[in-house]
Amino acid sequence: MIAIRAMIQSKRRGRRAWPVIAVTAAMLAMTAPAASASPDDGRLGWRQCGSEGAPSDMQCASVEVPVDWAEPEGQKITLDLARLPATDPARRIGSVLGISSGYGIQDLTRSAADLTELRRRFDLVGYDTRTTTWVARMPQACMRPGASLHDPRSPKEFAALAAAMNDAFEQCRQADPTGLSAHLDALSIARDTEAIREALGEERLSFLVGGTGGSAAAAYVRLFPQRIRAMYLDGVNNQPEGWPAQRLLALPVMRGMATRFADWCAATPACALHGQDAEAVWLRLLRDADRHPIPVTSSQYGEGKLTGWLLTSALPLDPGPQNAGWLAFADAVDKARHGDGSGFADQVLFTARVAATPAALVMSCGDDRGYTGYAQLQDFRRKARKIAPEYAGAAIDALGCTGWPPPVANPSRPLPTRGLPPFLGVGTTWVDHTSTKSFTSMFPGSVTIPYDGPGHVMYLSGKKCPIRHATRYLTDLTLPEPGTVCPAE
Structure with a gap:
């Protein structure tokens, strides 16, 4: 909901714009790739960005991808990219690609000064996901709330809410000339990410993942596990778990x-x-x-x-x-x-x-965010009452996806984890450590560091301890010892 709110507000303002361990880490370090020259990326036609507030050496490019990956020759959209080239090109390892809530170029600009050490050995690349194209072009019909949301207390109330939201989604779809409203799921974003990897000419990529980018990262793990060199996850959700x-x-x-x-x-x-x-x-x-x-x-x-x-x-x-x-x-x-x-x-x-506006909801409903029916909501309530009865109502950001018309493109289901490298996660103890750890724990040998304080997506907030661990892991494939904690800064 944080990311959805931020993107809608951006639209409103007109702005464009997350003992075994040590042995595994040592083995990975021994097999780390040697320094590589920048690959042939002539497909991208990098140019100086010239954007206000961007670092002077930031380069920009674009990649064309299909709206619907099931129809690769159909309607297309253009994704904007930016990169900060490695400052020690003779020792360059490869590229680190950021996956966050949508405005990846803005995130790269914002974090450039804090990622100076990481940039020595890597090109840092960010891109604006297809959700940014959607926010810029979504029709007015998609901005109208489909219902007055309430916590339904009977199957009849739930069915009425689902019907109202279904009508709103259909009206949005019919008014949408881009076709994007049905193709903003994380699997589509993961395929976009793979297209960027191919355009970069890299055999494998390292990833910086923040916030709701966790859904796209999970989808990339599902579809292209062999293309992952390393993955740092900061304040992410765990979409595969549901x-x-x-x-x-x-x-x-x-x-x-x-x-x-x-x-x-x-x-x-x-x-x-x-x-x-x-x-x-x-x-x-x-x-x-x-x-x-x-x-x-x-x-x-x-x-x-x-x-x-x-x-x-x-x-x-x-x-x-x-x-x-x-x-x-x-x-x-x-x-x-x-x-x-x-x-x-x-x-x-x-x-x-x-939470009842199709324009916002289409960015997550395709990832199985809604309740499948009143029985599932009741099951959730029963479990929630045992944990925190005062907060046992329906999740407002999931309730809006009730009535989602098309089949869920990216249903929640277990991820294959065999053959993947260990990941590094960071989560704040006040907000997102639990969700981040639930994701990274699926991958054998992974470590999640708690940041003992408030905040969300620490590498984008300039926090030195998480950035230091991320840099060491992404560069040397060395994980911190289990039990490592980052104190509040």
Whole structure:
């Protein structure tokens, strides 16, 4: 949902723009490829980018790929690429390709200064995925919410929601001249990634993967395992395990975040809930709002009602600079418990709108994000109540995919892991370490480092410890010892 929200907001602003171990690592290091000259990449026609804010030596190119890989001679789109050439070309190993939430060139520009050491031995390559083309060209009909989302409590309510969303998806498809709305799944992005590898002329690639790029990385592992030299994963999801299972892993994270907020509030006189049990106040608000929804009006999103189910989406994942996020959250909770939901109106109504908007949902529904039926939702609820009953409602970002019309292109299912190198993962203990570890643990010999603090996608945030481990692993294929931790910076 974070990535979807960011991309929709970019569209709105007009901007264009994640003992055995040691032996395995040593064996990989011995078989690491020798330095290689830059391959023949004449197909790409690299040129100086000349973009504002881009490093002066950044080069740009493009690759044409089919909208539907099942019809390679059909409608095409163009993907933009950028690279920062290796600064020690005589010792060059190859290329590191970034896979993140969509705006790969923007990510490469943003992280260039922090990846200087990695760049000595590698060309760093980023690309804007097909989702960026979609965001730039999606029709207005796809921007209309398909339903007023709520947590369905009966098969009849679920069926009505599914029917409404199905109609919205069909209207979007009919209005879509690009054909992309049915082909934004991770398997399509993985095939795009392979086309880029071929255009680069590399036998194998190393990968920097961040955030929702984890779905595309998993798809690439499924389709092209022989093309992977190394893979660093930072704050990723685990699509092969299934979205309901990932949501269950997130429930203790939500509890932990609320507890951290309450501990901070107890020690901070400026907190609007100081001197009270802030977590208990928050949970009481959720219960009360489910019984008696709070009417609100947003200047941007109109009128609505705040239920406890909707309010769970407002729990901050990060305290923000100088704890500004926590201060604002405490103030909003304090007002809402007295009937004034204005502090939550814009955020929650925006989230509810995006979570029911086909334009956003088509970027993940093809990866099996929705609930297959009311029985699956009920099964999820039963499991969730045993972990964190206060957050046991349907996942709002998955509920919107209910009613997805075409067959799911990329169903959740186990990945083949034989013959793959060990991967390195990093996840923040506050947000995404559990999901990242669930992904990397599938691959024998892999290691996941917890970053002990808030944040998301640490290499894009300039955090030195994760970047140091990523550089060593990608360069020498040397993994850190199990139990390694990166302290908060």
